[in-house]
Amino acid sequence: MSYNRNGGERSRKMAAKKKMMVKTFATEVKIFQTMRELEALDEKVNRFVLQNKVKKVLSVSDTTTTDDTGATIGLIRVLTYEG
Numbered sequence: 001m002s003y004n005r006n007g008g009e010r011s012r013k014m015a016a017k018k019k020m021m022v023k024t025f026a027t028e029v030k031i032f033q034t035m036r037e038l039e040a041l042d043e044k045v046n047r048f049v050l051q052n053k054v055k056k057v058l059s060v061s062d063t064t065t066t067d068d069t070g071a072t073i074g075l076i077r078v079l080t081y082e083g
Helices: 034-051
Strands: 020-028 057-066 072-082
Antiparallel strands (some): 020 072
């Protein structure tokens, strides 16, 4: 049990910490198909949010993956949310 500044008991509901969750999505990026692949990735993330009844998204971050020549070959999207 936790207490407030005045020594009074804080409610258990207020003291409960919210659990942060992270989900990672990945897609291959092919030349001349990037827009289609991004739309498919958006759909995948949106479907996850709906199916898992995510109420609060904390952040969404994208980063690329490259091959040994430095060419972009993939995209990783990280979704952080409260669960």
